[in-house]
Amino acid sequence: MSKDEAAIESEIQAKGLTAPRLTPEHIDAQIVSEAFHVFPGTTLTVCALTLRNGFQVTGESAATSVSNFNEELGRKIARDNARNKIWMLEGYLLRDFLHQMTPERIKRRSQLYRDACHMNGVTHLPDDTVVQLVLDDARRYPV
Incomplete structure (x- = not known):
């Protein structure tokens, strides 16, 4: 991370800008x-x-x-x-x-995961597990 990036990153954090964003560490x-x-x-x-x-x-x-x-x-x-x-x-x-990640697409992805689990003999997945699976795969599998 350059000095300029570090200064910008500090300013972003100081201003409490918490929406999804890229960071130098991610890059x-x-x-x-x-x-x-x-x-x-x-x-x-x-x-x-x-x-x-x-x-x-x-x-x-x-x-x-x-x-x-x-x-x-x-x-x-x-x-x-x-x-x-x-x-x-x-x-x-x-x-x-x-x-x-619109609400409708999240709902559809969640149902796709539940259907796939059911087809593979998994009878129950906790909701938080389904949400994590949806978020993990959202980029790879556009609906």
Whole structure:
């Protein structure tokens, strides 16, 4: 988390803004690996971040002058540029998730879970278990 992100996060918390939102920690938790490549004879550095679901995002950096090129700094900038793309992707997923969570859709999902359990010989699931299952799978199984 950058200093700017930490300051923004502190301000959000201080203002009591508690609606569903993305956090820097959530963004970082999506990253499972990273790979870098500096193209020979150039200052172009590319970072590929692999996310938990296997999707990859890339970021690039390039120095305008070979004499100013520093591989460590190029990697940092390229990684930051790749990481920034995750915010948009995760923002879309969160907004879609919230769209799916209308009362009617939650009720329909709950009934689908109960029907599936009954078909598989499970005669009773506590309501809180059903709610958790619905929330866990809402993104994966749009109704």
